[in-house]
Amino acid sequence: MTTIPKIMTGAYLPGNGTVEFKEYEIPELGHGEVLIKTKSSTICGSDIRCIYHEHLGKGPEGYQTGMVAGHEPCGQIVATGPGMRRFKTGDRVVLYHISGCGMCNDCRRGYMISCTSEEFRKAYGWQRNGGMAPYMVAEEKDCVLLPDELSYSDGAQVACGFGTVYEGLEKIGISGNDAVLITGLGPVGLAAAMLCKAMGASKVIGIEAIDERIEISKNLELRKGSGIKLFDAVLKAGPDNVAEVRALTGGMGCEKVVECSANANARLTAVQAARKWGKIVLIGEGGLMSPDFAPSPDMIHDQKTLFGSWVTNLWRMEELVERIVRWNIHPADLVTHRFPLEQAPEAYALMASGKCGKVAVCFDEELTV
Numbered sequence: 001m002t003t004i005p006k007i008m009t010g011a012y013l014p015g016n017g018t019v020e021f022k023e024y025e026i027p028e029l030g031h032g033e034v035l036i037k038t039k040s041s042t043i044c045g046s047d048i049r050c051i052y053h054e055h056l057g058k059g060p061e062g063y064q065t066g067m068v069a070g071h072e073p074c075g076q077i078v079a080t081g082p083g084m085r086r087f088k089t090g091d092r093v094v095l096y097h098i099s100g101c102g103m104c105n106d107c108r109r110g111y112m113i114s115c116t117s118e119e120f121r122k123a124y125g126w127q128r129n130g131g132m133a134p135y136m137v138a139e140e141k142d143c144v145l146l147p148d149e150l151s152y153s154d155g156a157q158v159a160c161g162f163g164t165v166y167e168g169l170e171k172i173g174i175s176g177n178d179a180v181l182i183t184g185l186g187p188v189g190l191a192a193a194m195l196c197k198a199m200g201a202s203k204v205i206g207i208e209a210i211d212e213r214i215e216i217s218k219n220l221e222l223r224k225g226s227g228i229k230l231f232d233a234v235l236k237a238g239p240d241n242v243a244e245v246r247a248l249t250g251g252m253g254c255e256k257v258v259e260c261s262a263n264a265n266a267r268l269t270a271v272q273a274a275r276k277w278g279k280i281v282l283i284g285e286g287g288l289m290s291p292d293f294a295p296s297p298d299m300i301h302d303q304k305t306l307f308g309s310w311v312t313n314l315w316r317m318e319e320l321v322e323r324i325v326r327w328n329i330h331p332a333d334l335v336t337h338r339f340p341l342e343q344a345p346e347a348y349a350l351m352a353s354g355k356c357g358k359v360a361v362c363f364d365e366e367l368t369v
């Protein structure tokens with residue numbers, strides 16, 4: 001039994017492209033709270049876009065300077081407060097990364113991401129301490145049990161990355177009938193490819209702007225050593241992308257498109273490269289649509305449907321961890337770099353450069369994998 005310290009060192013993001021460390025107290029646990037020993041804490045594109053370079057959000061959407069960063073934590077419960085209903089010490093858990101009020105309509109649907117309570121909605125790593133520290137306090141109601149077959153670095157990606165993508169894919173529906181286009185091959189786009197392949201998509205085409213990511217994407221497999229590539233084709237972002245995708249799909253375009261870049265041109269490609277009756281889901285966040293978007297020819301006359309998708313809900317996360325095991329896939333295969341907490345500055349700088357797959361800050365046994 002390890003003794004739990006009273007003080008720990010955690011990392012926060014001052015908003016000027018650096019990472020700072022400071023000491024945090026490990027508090028007494030309140031009713032319904034658990035203490036998690038962090039094992040893996042992955043970095044999301046949103047951390048870079050909204051927090052690392054500058055603090056973009058405001059109010060309930062804003063990062064509160066000094067909060068322990070990291071909204072993709074996974075670890076093991078090492079202590080529990082009073083009033084536990086299900087979870088216990090020793091359980092390995094993933095967190096739904098936003099703690100909601102539990103009472104508004106969004107929370108009751110399991111979508112704490114869009115909880116409407118300004119007072120009680122708090123995202124881990126934004127308005128309450130997150131995963132870039134050896135321990136974190138979480139609410140039992142936000143925990144999802146991590147199956148034994150999955151590692152902590154598999155689990156870390158479930159909430160924000162894979163969960164977000166799974167939600168989007170469920171909206172557009174993926175099956176063996178589909179050729180799928182994925183625009184933006186950061187960790188979210190890569191997760192989309194892995195899930196689409198696992199769900200049976202018969203062709204997966206990716207588009208990416210950064211050469212290093214194109215190379216990483218070309219080499220990724222559905223399961224390591226299986227020889228089944230995640231992508232059937234990976235294209236460099238450019239003005240001919242729509243024609244290139246059509247050429248790869250018998251002139252038709254893709255049945256399903258998953259937009260994960262947030263880039264205005266890629267969004268236009270996503271809409272235009274969908275075939276008639278195609279379905280497109282927008283996941284990449286921020287920015288605008290290309291001013292060249294023309295709704296009539298680009299969507300209306302071709303009977304296309306456009307979805308927006310924000311994170312996921314709690315029951316779907318539980319369903320996802322079960323299916324990830326059934327599909328025998330490992331989100332951790334997308335992790336190209338692991339760093340100890342002391343090297344969090346290098347980890348964030350690498351993710352900001354884009355010359356990587358998923359980047360993880362790891363602890364204990366997860367560091368030596």
Ligand SMILES: NC(=O)c1ccc[n+]([C@@H]2O[C@H](COP(=O)([O-])OP(=O)(O)OC[C@H]3O[C@@H](n4cnc5c(N)ncnc54)[C@H](O)[C@@H]3O)[C@@H](O)[C@H]2O)c1
Nearest residue numbers: 045046184186187188208209237261263266284285310311
């Ligand atoms: N909707 C949600 O709930 C949700 C949840 C998590 C993340 N996100 C967002 O999803 C996006 C992806 O996340 P990520 O972690 O992979 O971030 P990321 O920034 O690492 O990935 C975006 C990728 O898009 C690429 N790109 C840029 N311009 C392009 C173009 N014209 N064509 C093709 N690719 C292009 C970039 O080079 C980069 O690799 C981010 O905007 C993030 O904020 C949304």
Ligand SMILES: [Zn+2]
Nearest residue numbers: 044046071160
């Ligand atoms: Zn995220």
Ligand SMILES: [Zn+2]
Nearest residue numbers: 101104107115
């Ligand atoms: Zn709520």
